[in-house]
Amino acid sequence: MSVTQVQRRTGRFGLGKLLALGCATLLAACSGGENLSSDAGSLVRDTFANRLSGRGNSGPARVTPEQAQQAAAQSTQPLVLIDFPRVGSNALILKIAQNGPVTTFATASRQTVSLENGLARGSRGLGGDLMSASFGNLPSLIANRRSGTIRREMRFLDGEDITVRFQFTCEVQVDGPSPVVKGTTAMIETCKEDGTWFVFNNKYAVDGRGRVVASEQWFGNRLGMANLKHLRF
């Protein structure tokens, strides 16, 4: 089973890190028993080394369509292929938990995405995570392939660790047969942020049983749009 990792994006290497480097030491430290030594050296050094070596430049190996097919054939659990074009990274995520209508999927390296009938409710460990989202009766509109208007709120943590909440009014429309997945219905959710001109479009391919089999959804300013493909339900 090739379950890979969604790439994390780091911020720019700013003054703060340089200052921290000045306090911490770049030399090796050793310790034993209860941890008395500083994490600063290792955390900052690793970040630094990755940047200097440009290890991130090539990115991780992307999951190929063959690998995805193979994984779907072998898996006994629900499986989703998720792709963040803006981050330039994709991964297979496997169901690890169910809480009410929300299913949580994970990569092998402890990153998770939570979906309610395929609709994003949150992510963790990706950097700039969607902390939670509420969207009224969107799941029922999608499942029944009906048009309507919903209110949506999406919550993130900002750089100071303060919760920021974005509110949207979204028009949900049925858009005929989906060009993405044969035999499914295309639906579009057009969301406009209250008080601004910011707009995003989520697109869903919904099958005859009301399940979202493929989608393109907004995960926030930092992660951008994500393409999700349900390889196995």
Add this chain to the structure above:
Amino acid sequence: MPNTLTATLRGSVAATLAGLTVLAAPTAIAEGIPSYNLYGLPGLIDMPTARVAPDATISTTLGGGGTQARATLSFQITPRLSGSFRYSRISDFSARGAVDGVFYDRSFDLRYQVLQEGDYLPDITIGLQDFIGTGLYGGEYLVATKEVLPGLDVTGGIGWGRLGSRNPFATLGDRPEELLGEGGLPTYDRWFRGDAAGFGGLSYAVSERLAFSAEYSSDTYAAERTRGEHDDDSPWNFGIDYRLASGGQLSLYHLYGNTIGVQFSAHINPKTSAVPGGGESAPVPVAPRAPGAASDLGWVTAGTGSYRSSLETAMTNDGLVLEGMTLEPRRAVVRLRNPRYGQVPQAIGRTARAMTRVLPASIETFVIVPVVNGMALSAVTLQRSDLEALEHRDNAEMLARAAITDGFGRAPSAFDDEYPRFGWAIAPYAQYSVFDPESPLRADFGIRAKASYRPTPNLVLSGSLTKRLSGNLSDIDRKDDDALPLVRTEKARYAKEGDPAIETLTLAHYGRVAPNVYSRVTAGYLEEMYAGVSGELLWKPVDSRLALGAEVNYVKPRDFDQMLGLRSSETRTGTIPDVNGHVSAYYDFGNGFHGQLDVGSYLAGDLGATVALDREFVNGWRVGAYATVTNTKFEDFGEGSFDKGIRITIPLGAVSGQPSTERSEFAIQSLTRDGGARLNVDGRLYEEVRSYHQPEMAKSWGKFWR
């Protein structure tokens, strides 16, 4: 099955860091940061503009030309108010305190934006330059800046003092020349007095990256011309600014009609972090109970040992330590130690999630008691059904359902095998000293070995030993005519003779003596210069913005070799008192500002108070200033009149994108003097306690589900 999940999700911080990438989207040029001048202020070349940096921006500027070199640290304290600290070097300058013709000077500025630019009105800013101290750069100004065409800024202003020295058009009273005290006091008797002159200029941004500027300077560098080498050939200065992708600025100037100058600025904003929300791996999901499972009490008779080990495994995976636990049919109480998460709600949230996966279904109430140095700091009570229902909801809903109460008497005792605990570390260290006119930056480098032994949860025996490898701290050769006992000024001798040195060797006891009350007693070699006993009490109700503390110390000076011996309290200039101490008040103002007031008897027996005000950010950044005034006369204190400084705390978590409880603190302060000096004892209670209390917990509650 909790453990299959852990297996699926196993991963370490090292592995996730290995996945860091530079595929980040191109960083937009930092928005709204104005061009900086040679004084490290928003400005043209040598003259200020009325622009302000975005709230909370910290800027550092290095610049100079000819005989002048200036390093400036600025902070946008509020959206309109900013403060700057500057350290400058003027060569070929004869003044009191100059060494070989080189004069070093410190100066502070304050700027306030009176009016913000609108369609017709300009930005207007009022500034006090070098308003504390020797006043060499002293000047005041009122300046206006307006963007008249896209990219074209026009600036005009009126300056006093230094900025009123060329072609003054008016005079407002007399501007005194004499210093107040020994310098270091606000020069309020000079502000906006004396000659006033006009200055102004233009800057034109050709692109996002490149700008050209020209200015007419109202500063004739009168002092430099009379006391040193300076030719004021022209009032016109010209500059080219280049903006780096990081938001930094590189500038090249033509100054005074005859000199080339350069400048570099870098900016950081504490409201940003390497990875917003953190780059750490995901928490384990909540495991909801099957309907009806909660009524099954069959486990009660079966023994609880296996629950401890599976909870321990789950918590260890998140870097948390289960120190103790009691299980009742409907309630579980967990004693938590948190060595990893700087944001405490995250440690609570991860513990609670682990509990939902491991503990028997009949247990509905979770009480999590975080413990530091054996002190139960708070008790966070959560209902398991709330955790199940609110996992994917707004974190505010969970906060509303959580009860955060005093931890007094609430912690289960530690498991027998948790103590004694032992740890050690060997690491390099650096110590530095700044602003000595002989050598503005001195430092020592060496190796430090630390060890700690905890026989019981509340007792810590710890020590630290250093061996210097190289450095020049011991070369400090200053002799002060001091009216106070030499409590701090023999630093150089300690540095010279203390190699190797026992920095500290103490036995400390921490405790909860009553509800809302915390205690500390530390005995032994408390710091490099003093040994003795230090006792502290702190009153801090769990939901209070206010805390009160008291500390009393009985100390004797240590031998200069920093081994086990003590020396006499008699010094060349007086006797070091045995007893010193303070009462303290701490208050969180709730708008991002935090204040502290300490009143008491300082090391040299001087009586007085220290006032500190910090701007604090939820992610752990702090920027603040403090001042200590005691009954020591200003002339007895020496240069600077009284002790004051600014300090910046940088949280490792925010700058690395990985959770950490570590913080680095930088302080920029007056030369170390004997007045207003305090004992440096480790483990003062307030900082240990407050992050586990309100209002801190509510501020960072967004991390509960992270």
